[in-house]
Amino acid sequence: MSGLLDVRDLNVTYTSGAGDVPAVRGVDLSLEPGDTLGVAGESGSGKSTVALALLRLLPAGTRVTGRILLEGEDVLTMKWGRLRAVRWVGASVVFQGAMHSLNPVRRIGDQIAEPLMVHGTVPAKRVEERVAELLEQVGLPASRAQDHPHRLSGGQRQRVMIAMALACEPRLIIADEATTALDVMIQAQILALLERLVEENGIGMLMISHDLSVLSATCKRVAVMYAGRIVEEGPAHQVVHDPAHPYASALSAAFPKIGDPASRLAPRGLPGDPPDPADPPSGCAFRPRCAVAETVCATVDPPLWPVRPDESGRSERHAACVHVGSGRDGIEGASTPGETSTEETSR
Ligand SMILES: Nc1ncnc2c1ncn2[C@@H]1O[C@H](COP(=O)(O)OP(=O)(O)OP(=O)(O)O)[C@@H](O)[C@H]1O
Numbered sequence: 001m002s003g004l005l006d007v008r009d010l011n012v013t014y015t016s017g018a019g020d021v022p023a024v025r026g027v028d029l030s031l032e033p034g035d036t037l038g039v040a041g042e043s044g045s046g047k048s049t050v051a052l053a054l055l056r057l058l059p060a061g062t063r064v065t066g067r068i069l070l071e072g073e074d075v076l077t078m079k080w081g082r083l084r085a086v087r088w089v090g091a092s093v094v095f096q097g098a099m100h101s102l103n104p105v106r107r108i109g110d111q112i113a114e115p116l117m118v119h120g121t122v123p124a125k126r127v128e129e130r131v132a133e134l135l136e137q138v139g140l141p142a143s144r145a146q147d148h149p150h151r152l153s154g155g156q157r158q159r160v161m162i163a164m165a166l167a168c169e170p171r172l173i174i175a176d177e178a179t180t181a182l183d184v185m186i187q188a189q190i191l192a193l194l195e196r197l198v199e200e201n202g203i204g205m206l207m208i209s210h211d212l213s214v215l216s217a218t219c220k221r222v223a224v225m226y227a228g229r230i231v232e233e234g235p236a237h238q239v240v241h242d243p244a245h246p247y248a249s250a251l252s253a254a255f256p257k258i259g260d261p262a263s264r265l266a267p268r269g270l271p272g273d274p275p276d277p278a279d280p281p282s283g284c285a286f287r288p289r290c291a292v293a294e295t296v297c298a299t300v301d302p303p304l305w306p307v308r309p310d311e312s313g314r315s316e317r318h319a320a321c322v323h324v325g326s327g328r329d330g331i332e333g334a335s336t337p338g339e340t341s342t343e344e345t346s347r
Pocket residue numbers: 014015016021023041042043044045046047048049050059210277
């Protein structure tokens with residue numbers, strides 16, 4: 001079990017009149033303080049659903065099963081009062097376009113002060129000083145506290161949202177495409193800021209992005225999601241530069257690698273579309289788009305197998321593909337293919 005965040009077998013199904021949408025299937029994640037984990041995947045792969053589930057921010061009626069332990073406490077079963085205390089303090093989240101959620105008629109400083117006062121993070125007489133500190137931490141002058149949001153650029157407003165997310169010194173920050181809408185210079189500054197905050201404050205960060213190159217530059221580990229499942233997970237450099245799962249390979253090839261000018265010349269798209277989560281194909285969900293799919297892939301939805309395991313069968317990296325080294329052996333050796341649990345095979 002991990003100290004900061006430990007997610008086991010998370011399943012999320014949206015329910016609506018149009019039918020059930022299983023958006024996240026059997027996701028395991030873990031983070032220690034100071035860890036940075038990137039979650040990548042195409043649009044619709046379930047990344048934001050995971051982020052929302054972590055703090056129980058999903059729409060009412062959504063079915064969620066599994067276990068989400070935040071510093072040992074189960075978020076899914078905790079009482080509302082406790083959940084309110086945990087949000088902002090235990091973990092806080094910055095979404096893409098969060099800057100639009102600033103109240104246009106309130107000064108920036110008052111908005112940053114709000115979570116501080118609600119959670120009693122600092123004594124009332126220190127609130128102003130803490131707001132100034134937070135603004136400076138995100139690279140804005142303390143005098144900005146007096147401004148209304150319309151006086152700030154989009155990038156500056158997104159920094160204000162990051163300052164708010166950091167206000168109560170959360171132990172975990174979830175950044176969901178937090179920099180995607182910003183221009184590259186501002187994006188680079190904010191990513192550097194988040195990295196610095198993780199290093200200086202020892203907080204954990206879960207960074208969600210469709211952009212594998214951003215994640216590889218910022219995070220120690222990366223998990224790649226496809227159709228609601230993690231299909232590859234491991235050290236960022238290995239997953240991005242030497243992917244084992246055919247989908248991770250395609251995603252990696254689609255982005256130029258930072259520091260590798262040659263890769264800029266050949267960004268490739270992945271043909272086809274991700275499956276409809278309400279009507280997935282049999283077996284491996286990536287099969288219809290996979291260049292190396294075989295007959296077995298139509299019947300087996302492989303769990304995460306160790307990639308190039310050591311003699312004891314362990315590896316820092318796991319991928320859910322029958323072509324991954326031990327994946328083939330596991331399937332041939334398993335009495336009922338696909339029933340072998342991730343817990344048994346990869347941990
Ligand atoms: N409120 C909802 N009701 C029904 N289905 C939903 C709802 N929100 C998301 N979905 C569906 O769940 C699946 C996962 O969506 P999610 O937003 O988590 O993906 P994502 O990887 O974050 O995509 P993006 O990068 O576009 O945000 C998609 O098929 C999406 O259409």
